[in-house]
Amino acid sequence: MSLKDQLDLQRLPRHIAVIMDGNGRWAKERGQDRLYGHHEGVESVRNIVEACAELGVGYLTLYAFSTENWDRPMYEVNGIMELLVNTIRKEVATLSKNNIRLHVIGDMEMLPGNARQEMEEAMSITAANTGLNLVMALSYSARWEIVRAARNIAQDTRDGKLKPEDVTPEVWEQYLCTAKIPDPELMIRTSGECRISNFLLYQLAYAELYFTNTRWPDFRKENLYEAILNFQTRERRFGKTSDQIQQNEEIVS
Ligand code: IPE
Ligand code: IPE
Numbered sequence: 001m002s003l004k005d006q007l008d009l010q011r012l013p014r015h016i017a018v019i020m021d022g023n024g025r026w027a028k029e030r031g032q033d034r035l036y037g038h039h040e041g042v043e044s045v046r047n048i049v050e051a052c053a054e055l056g057v058g059y060l061t062l063y064a065f066s067t068e069n070w071d072r073p074m075y076e077v078n079g080i081m082e083l084l085v086n087t088i089r090k091e092v093a094t095l096s097k098n099n100i101r102l103h104v105i106g107d108m109e110m111l112p113g114n115a116r117q118e119m120e121e122a123m124s125i126t127a128a129n130t131g132l133n134l135v136m137a138l139s140y141s142a143r144w145e146i147v148r149a150a151r152n153i154a155q156d157t158r159d160g161k162l163k164p165e166d167v168t169p170e171v172w173e174q175y176l177c178t179a180k181i182p183d184p185e186l187m188i189r190t191s192g193e194c195r196i197s198n199f200l201l202y203q204l205a206y207a208e209l210y211f212t213n214t215r216w217p218d219f220r221k222e223n224l225y226e227a228i229l230n231f232q233t234r235e236r237r238f239g240k241t242s243d244q245i246q247q248n249e250e251i252v253s
């Protein structure tokens with residue numbers, strides 16, 4: 001039986017988040033420039049977006065560029081931005097055809113003008129689509145997001161729109177970039193690093209974490225199915241006991 005056939009489609013993660021890591025090492029291992037790795041990584045993005053759309057996953061968040069990545073050498077940053085513009089321009093028709101809606105989280109103000117414009121156009125073209133929600137994390141970091149939320153809450157409190165006692169988890173979540181997006185249930189990081197690197201620190205509170213040595217440019221549908229199968233073997237307890245979880249499942253089924 002193929003890996004895909006082994007998936008329980010009733011128990012797919014509603015939201016998968018991916019730290020697409022290892023492009024640079026993948027290129028170096030082939031005696032190539034790091035940018036070559038980023039180019040090849042785009043093929044993996046296409047492949048995984050397609051897989052999620054086919055399976056019926058609700059949300060896919062891809063960590064494409066972090067706040068800290070701005071500190072990389074200028075030629076690499078420029079190369080990534082150029083790649084972003086060209087890819088979005090090329091792919092927007094396919095996104096539309098496949099009923100995929102594009103979202104961006106992160107500090108869009110930091111992006112070069114043409115990249116921001118391209119992203120905004122793609123978001124508006126796909127805004128009415130009702131299939132997969134593709135969330136690109138661009139110039140994103142969780143600490144930036146959390147500080148921004150705190151600042152906006154302070155401002156709204158000063159303006160009388162909010163009282164300190166109004167700030168519940170639900171209200172707080174509306175101030176994050178992911179307002180209206182459910183928390184990731186599965187977080188995948190490629191290329192062997194076992195860290196979060198400033199990604200969705202609040203939202204990943206109860207996500208199942210999956211780390212693989214596969215470099216991002218080598219990551220394909222089969223690797224995704226493997227990650228989802230692994231997710232489906234886990235018991236998600238959310239602080240409760242295993243007995244409580246099993247009793248609850250009996251009642252539901
Ligand atoms: C991930 O690959 C892509 C970005 C961070 C933009 P890296 O570029 O981090 O590749 P490694 O980790 O150096 O191999
Ligand atoms: C995290 O990868 C960011 C992205 C994949 C966009 P990094 O390669 O920047 O993370 P560190 O530096 O290894 O923690």
Ligand code: MG
Binds near residue numbers: 021022023
């Ligand atoms: Mg890296």
